Amino acid sequence: MKLIIGNKNYSSWSLRGWLACKQSGIAFEEITVPLYGEEWDKQKTGEEFAPSHGKVPILWDGETVIWDSMAIIDWLADKTHRDRFWPKDETARGMARSMAAEMHSSFMALRQELPMNIRQRLDDKAISAECQADVMRVLSLWAEARARFGKQGPFLFGTFGAADIMYAPVITRFRTYGFTLPGFAEAYSEAILEHDWMQQWCAAAVTEDWSIERFDALAT
Known part of the structure; x- marks a missing residue:
């Protein structure tokens, strides 16, 4: 398998696809394509990007191409074992799926006003009432x-799974913008940020040797 991702500092959807691949336990090749760099227009029209219309992440599994982070999660869950990604308990699984789907389709104010930017730290970012409502949700x-x-472990449903993968980029946003979280949310955020895979991703994001000015400007 090979996974095409964007800049680790900025690309929240790439993080989700990458975490899903790590969770699967299947070896994969990681290909990073700098978003909006000089080669971006050339690369996004290439065969490796079809048929995603230049969006990342993209998972190639042999001749099969899977784009969209939720599709990648489901593909890998089918390919390995669904218990790797979703709770065994039916009721918990229903909630986990709903939470993942809501993250996939909602929270537009949070996404737009608090872009993922792992390298930055801001404590006085003004947000709208709509964004505040997203945070509270x-x-x-x-x-x-x-x-x-969550009684059996530090993650949303005890053990690390698809719901945690979908919400991991939000946790980096809360850290970037200096949110003061209630105790349970702070403990959960720390568990995610201390996870080996998140440590690897964030370390790589910090050492990336490029910046995207328009994204950095949004995070001010």
């Missing part, structure tokens, strides 16, 4: 998952 979902299904 995320925290309420985390609280319910942890209270109902």
Whole structure:
């Protein structure tokens, strides 16, 4: 398998696809394509990007191409064992799937106003009421998952899985923008950030030798 991703500092969807590949336990080749760099237009029209229309992440598994992070999670869950990604308990699994889907389709104000930028640290970012509502919704979902299904470990449903993969970029945003979180959310965030794979990703993001000015400007 090979996974095409964008800049680790900025690409939240790439992080999700990469974590999914790591969670699968299957060896994969990682190909990083700098977003909006000089070669971006050439690369995104190449065969490796078809048929994703130049979006990342993209997973190639033999002759099969899977784009979109949720599709990558489902592909890898089918290929390995669904218990690697989703809770065994039916009720917990239903909530985990719903939370992952909501992250995939919602929280637009949070995405737009708090772009992922692992290298930056800001403590006085002004946010809209819509963004604040998104933050509160995320925290309420985390609280319910942890209270109902998180007793067996530090993650949303106890063990690390697809729901944690989908919310991991939000945790980097909370750190970047200096959010003060309630105790349960702070503990959960620390568990994610201390995970070996997140440590690897964030370390690589810090050492990337390029910046995208328009994304950095959004994070000010």
